[in-house]
Amino acid sequence: MDSDDKFLELVAYVKASEYRKEIIRFLLYDLKTPKEIGDRIDVRTNHISNILADLRRQDLVICATPNVRKGRLYKLTEKGYRVAKFMNFDSD
Numbered sequence: 001m002d003s004d005d006k007f008l009e010l011v012a013y014v015k016a017s018e019y020r021k022e023i024i025r026f027l028l029y030d031l032k033t034p035k036e037i038g039d040r041i042d043v044r045t046n047h048i049s050n051i052l053a054d055l056r057r058q059d060l061v062i063c064a065t066p067n068v069r070k071g072r073l074y075k076l077t078e079k080g081y082r083v084a085k086f087m088n089f090d091s092d
Contacts, residue, residue: 010083013058019043019051024060024080025089031064031073055080 014020022041026032032040038048052074055061060080064073076084 007079007082007086010058010060010079011086014060014083014087017051019047020055021087023048023051023055024076024084024087027061027074027076027080028084028089031075033071033073035071037074 014024019041023037026037026040034045034048034052037043037052038045041048052061052063056063058079059077060083061074062077064075066072
């Protein structure tokens with residue numbers, strides 16, 4: 001499978017979930033904590049943490065402060081940024 005196919009699979013993965021789309025959109029321009037994300041999209045923090053773990057496994061987000069126990073900050077990876085741009089989240 002070439003890299004274009006893999007990229008489109010990532011786009012499809014994000015599009016398959018409103019929560020994943022909202023998280024990618026929300027992280028596009030700023031680092032956020034799981035609580036900030038949950039408050040913004042009205043989802044409990046523990047569920048956000050599970051979604052972020054899934055997005056990390058797909059290499060779409062990364063924890064920018066892995067040594068912090070509370071209030072970890074998350075941001076998009078280069079792949080996550082490319083997916084967000086491809087989905088036109090930057091024009092919202």
